[in-house]
Amino acid sequence: MKRYIILSAVLLTLSLPARAADLQRSLTRFFSDRLQGIADTVSVTIRTPDARRPTCPQPQLTLAGNSRLWGTLSVQARCDGVTHYLQVQVMATGDYVVTRTPLARGTVIDAANLTRQRGRLDLLPSRALLSDDRLSGAITLRDIAAGQPILPFMVRARWAVTAGQRVQVIASGAGFSVNSEGLALNNAAVAGNVRVRMNSGQVVSGRVGDGGNILINMPAL
Known part of the structure; x- marks a missing residue:
């Protein structure tokens, strides 16, 4: 019996790295699929201790009420009818929009004011704009420094209708x-x-x- 217990412990110890690698691949694929066309590199670090992780090789993964796709997130991993909650750190690299030159408040933005920069998306301020789709013809609501990521509260769409018209x-x-x-x-x-x-x-x-x-x-x- 003692030999059996020791052998079981050894086999469990040897299987842990393989399980961890399987879970790592599943999570990386999960986030890479959702960030396709947004980020060109994705890296996932699992913060949850080994003892609280699912044991099946391919758990069913869903985001636990998160609107973001990078940074510190909670992921639900369902395995053999049991739901595990994983804390993960997602690092993503891709392009985002910054100002090419300083923009004063009240500036009407055009393509010449903007450029794209590549970097860590998870280090950007929350809700930083990744494309200029919403910015053509928009008007700045505050001074924006050169090279600064643009947040939604910094701009507004150009009025198509004004009060009294x-x-x-x-x-x-x-x-x-x-x-x-x-x-x-x-x-x-x-x-x-x-x-x-x-x-x-x-x-x-x-x-x-x-x-x-x-x-x-x-x-x-």
Whole structure:
């Protein structure tokens, strides 16, 4: 019996590195798949002690309520009907947007103001913009230094409609469309919500279309 216990302990000790390597590969593949097209290198460090890790070679992995894909994260690993919670550190390298030159508050951003830089995405400030898709024509809300990553609160979309502007309102539904005119009550960018006081005095809410018209979808009766 004593020899059996010793042999079992030895076999368990030898299997631990293999299990750890399998879990490491599974986690790296899990995050690499989700970061495809965003990060070109991904590295995962498991912080959870060996005794609290799943033992099956390919556990079912899901993010435990995390919106981020890098940094310190919690991952659910389901194995043989049991859910384990793993703490991991995810390092990711890829491109992100920075300012090419200093931008003063109120600057209308164009492509000449921006450049891409490669580095550790997990070391960036939370919600730093990785592409310039939202930045063309945006207006800075504060001074931004050269080389600084851009965060959403630093900019706003250019207004397509301003408060006090006369606007066309298009209400449409199943098989009909009605055009009318009103007065915008707030500033709004394309796809933003705006309230409009109609000529009748009624106040309606709609969405700003690409051409600056206010679109209202009427539900079917």
